[in-house]
Amino acid sequence: MSRIGKSSNDAGETPNESQNGNKPSNSSGSTSHSKPSVSPFGFSSAGSGMAKGFLDMEPTSAGGGDGKSGSHAQDDRPDGFHRSSESAAESRRARRQRADLPPLKDDPMVKAFKYIGTGLVFGVLIGGIGYNAGPYTEEEKEQGFKDDPEQNVFQQLWHRVIRRWENTFVFFSEPATEKLLPDSNEYTMPYTLVLNLDDMLIHMDWSKERGWRIAKRPGLDHFLAYMASMYEVVVFSTQPSHSGMLVMERIDPLEFAPYRLYKDHMRNIDGSNYKDLTTINRDMSRVIMVDISQDSIKMQPDNVLIGRPFYGDANDNWIEQMTEFLEYVHMMEPKDVRPWIKTYAGKDAAREFTKWEGSIRSKLVDEWEEKRKNAGSWKSWVFGGVPSDLENPPVPDFDKFRTMMRENFEIRHKEVLVMIENERKQNEEEMRRQMKDMTVWKMVTQFVGGLNQNPETPPPSSSSGAPVSAADATNSHSNK
Numbered sequence: 001m002s003r004i005g006k007s008s009n010d011a012g013e014t015p016n017e018s019q020n021g022n023k024p025s026n027s028s029g030s031t032s033h034s035k036p037s038v039s040p041f042g043f044s045s046a047g048s049g050m051a052k053g054f055l056d057m058e059p060t061s062a063g064g065g066d067g068k069s070g071s072h073a074q075d076d077r078p079d080g081f082h083r084s085s086e087s088a089a090e091s092r093r094a095r096r097q098r099a100d101l102p103p104l105k106d107d108p109m110v111k112a113f114k115y116i117g118t119g120l121v122f123g124v125l126i127g128g129i130g131y132n133a134g135p136y137t138e139e140e141k142e143q144g145f146k147d148d149p150e151q152n153v154f155q156q157l158w159h160r161v162i163r164r165w166e167n168t169f170v171f172f173s174e175p176a177t178e179k180l181l182p183d184s185n186e187y188t189m190p191y192t193l194v195l196n197l198d199d200m201l202i203h204m205d206w207s208k209e210r211g212w213r214i215a216k217r218p219g220l221d222h223f224l225a226y227m228a229s230m231y232e233v234v235v236f237s238t239q240p241s242h243s244g245m246l247v248m249e250r251i252d253p254l255e256f257a258p259y260r261l262y263k264d265h266m267r268n269i270d271g272s273n274y275k276d277l278t279t280i281n282r283d284m285s286r287v288i289m290v291d292i293s294q295d296s297i298k299m300q301p302d303n304v305l306i307g308r309p310f311y312g313d314a315n316d317n318w319i320e321q322m323t324e325f326l327e328y329v330h331m332m333e334p335k336d337v338r339p340w341i342k343t344y345a346g347k348d349a350a351r352e353f354t355k356w357e358g359s360i361r362s363k364l365v366d367e368w369e370e371k372r373k374n375a376g377s378w379k380s381w382v383f384g385g386v387p388s389d390l391e392n393p394p395v396p397d398f399d400k401f402r403t404m405m406r407e408n409f410e411i412r413h414k415e416v417l418v419m420i421e422n423e424r425k426q427n428e429e430e431m432r433r434q435m436k437d438m439t440v441w442k443m444v445t446q447f448v449g450g451l452n453q454n455p456e457t458p459p460p461s462s463s464s465g466a467p468v469s470a471a472d473a474t475n476s477h478s479n480k
Contacts, residue, residue, distance in 0.1 A: 191231050
């Protein structure tokens with residue numbers, strides 16, 4: 001019995017407890033082993049770990065074989081963690097019964113929708129292939145679509161489908177239209193100036209406290225107005241049109257830059273957006289683009305000047321320096337601006353041109369100083385070279401022309417601003433007069449059909465009393 005009790009104790013059971021129902025004594029004088037603690041998961045904290053836990057779940061036969069000892073041993077575990085061989089047998093029986101069940105059948109409505117959906121998908125697919133496999137239209141032939149005569153009929157059909165599907169995705173990578181600017185006419189400026197907007201003319205910043213803020217580069221308002229007197233100004237932004245338009249309305253309300261291009265007008269190649277100047281419908285020999293991004297100008301690098309980024313510095317003077325270069329181009333009127341632009345490839349054109357102008361001025365002043373020193377010597381009488389003005393140093397010709405251009409612009413610009421202000425006041429007065437004369441009946445008649453459908457309401461008349469049309473009123477208002 002001692003051997004059996006010892007082996008039973010090793011297995012985590014006490015034969016005295018299973019046979020007699022008496023718990024062993026835990027006194028210090030007892031030679032029997034104390035019962036190991038059981039974790040909430042049903043495993044003993046002593047013994048052989050996981051294996052010991054699995055052994056505890058099995059019924060024991062050491063207590064006489066009637067199964068009472070095993071069940072009694074499990075009663076010492078916490079509630080909810082009893083496991084028996086009968087529950088395992090029941091779970092195996094349930095699995096066998098589920099395996100023998102027939103498969104579930106779909107609801108008739110669900111099955112019908114599946115068939116209809118599958119039929120629609122295949123129908124649309126086959127219809128799309130048939131539609132795209134048709135002969136090329138005249139418009140497609142003008143775009144360069146044509147069949148290969150060396151291919152058989154099936155190959156031609158297949159290539160038509162592939163070519164048209166590829167052309168469908170071109171919509172997302174090509175500019176919105178082939179001509180982003182209208183055709184030039186006699187009133188178009190001889191040169192086109194394309195200016196980048198983001199982080200060059202403005203800088204946009206967002207903060208949690210103030211939201212979005214726009215910082216205009218110092219001198220931007222005057223710069224756009226001045227450039228509009230010499231160039232056809234185009235502002236090209238990398239922002240989407242729905243946000244870029246709002247920004248342009250804020251910084252250029254008078255539309256000195258009448259043409260605004262956005263991200264929608266860029267060309268997408270391999271996931272990257274590029275500004276393609278060939279789409280602006282202008283002679284490339286007379287197009288100057290100023291940008292800060294090296295990636296967006298890769299398509300026409302010979303037409304692009306590298307600008308200086310702007311991040312909100314209130315003391316920035318880039319516009320002043322860039323204005324001098326653009327004035328010089330306008331004064332010299334080159335037939336092709338690209339050789340001039342190539343001179344400043346990879347450099348800050350505004351800063352380099354300012355240095356060049358400074359060197360010309362310094363050279364003229366040095367020559368003038370030398371001639372003035374020799375004015376009273378015999379060399380000046382023999383060889384000449386006496387400066388005509390001994391008091392004032394010479395001024396380069398480009399500075400003289402620049403001064404004249406700026407003075408003339410200031411005069412014209414003030415006249416334009418006065419005209420715009422008078423136009424605004426007239427529009428406000430006209431709106432107030434119309435709101436004052438507007439009655440509920442007139443509002444209703446205009447809403448349902450307009451004044452022309454109401455014979456009792458006389459048409460608007462001029463100061464002489466003769467009726468005038470809306471077009472005549474608009475033309476007379478614009479002529480003012």
